[in-house]
Each structure stands twice: as structure tokens, then as C-alpha cells.
Amino acid sequence: RKEVEQDPGPFNVPEGATVAFNCTYSNSASQSFFWYRQDCRKEPKLLMSVYSSGNEDGRFTAQLNRASQYISLLIRDSKLSDSATYLCVVIMNTGFQKLVFGTGTRLLVSP
């Protein structure tokens, strides 16, 4: 079983739609959680951290469920510019900071 699993998509949605991505992780000792965004042929860029209490940044909402080892990202009012791959990232509790990435979920927003 992979340490971090995501649905690879692609998710094809029209502008203005709401879309949700899910991610599960296998190591219950995982400490920190993030969503990164990666545009085609570019480096991953931090989108937002994920907290148990849930956090929101504009149109983006992230949620963590430690009991179910599940992370989600909700994008409201999708824009064309949201088209990208969204990577779920977990930091394992190894004493050293090692990021473990999911395979990414590709989002395509169309006019």
C-alpha cells in the first residue's frame, strides 16, 4: 500500500464549479499535512497547510481527519487558472523532515 494515496483524476469541471479532492495516508504517526499545487512542467508550490480544525484560504478549504487518516481539499467557484495537479503531502514523524507525496490529482477547469 502506498504511504499517501490520491485519485489521479483528471477531474474535468466547468468554471464556477465546486470540486473536492481526497487523500489518505497510511502512517498514523504522520505529523504535518499540506496541499501543493504543481503546474505542468513546473516545480510544486505550497498551496496550504492542513489542520485538524480545518482551514480556509479564500476559495480553498482543507480538512484533516486523523481518525480516518484522510485529508481533503475543496475548491469553490473554480477558475480556469486553477487547472493544475494538486499534490497531497505528508511529513512523517522520522525525526528528520521527509515529505511524502501522493501521485497528485489533475484538475482541468474549462470555460
Add this chain to the structure above:
Amino acid sequence: DAGVTQSPTHLIKTRGQQVTLRCSPKSGHDTVSWYQQALGQGPQFIFQYYEEEERQRGNFPDRFSGHQFPNYSSELNVNALLLGDSALYLCASSSSPTGGNQPQHFGDGTRLSIL
């Protein structure tokens, strides 16, 4: 304030050759991590350098080696290149090996193609 910089941007090699990729961390960062991202996959952790030593290693063969210099910059070396080594190689830096659970910031990457 320069972010993480990597060189070269693109590289083409043939099987059996050796390659060296370079990374300069973000100003104020002393820890460098390397990742390999194959097409359609998420980045995979190769290793992390701190205080000029390899501190942690992912599931990569010994053909992958690295180095960190006193100025915190780092090199990734890959020997006896295989077709499967074709990937985007990403460097990330942080201010400590534990990073305080803060996210890492990535360079633009080096795209390596093996013919």
C-alpha cells in the same frame, strides 16, 4: 531574496553516463533535500543533507549520491545512468533538518532525459 536555485534546467545524457545536478538553497536555509519526479508521479524522496552529511535516505540505489558544501549548496550525482532515471529532479531547502514541520520550498528542477 533568492529562492532555491537549480542548475542546469535541462540535461540530456545517454545510458551508462554520469551526471551532476546542483542546488543552492534559499537564503537562511541550511538543509537540502532531493526528490525525483517521474512523469505522472509525485516526487519521491532521494536524500537529505545537513551539516555536510547525508541525514536520511529514501529507497534509491547507491548510484545516487550527494554532497553538501560549507555554503549549504548541494550536488546530486547519479552514476551508470539508466533509461528509468529520466525524470524531473527537484531540490528543496529548509532551515533545519526537522524543519519544525514547516513545508519545504522547491527549486524549478532539472529535467534529465536519458537516451
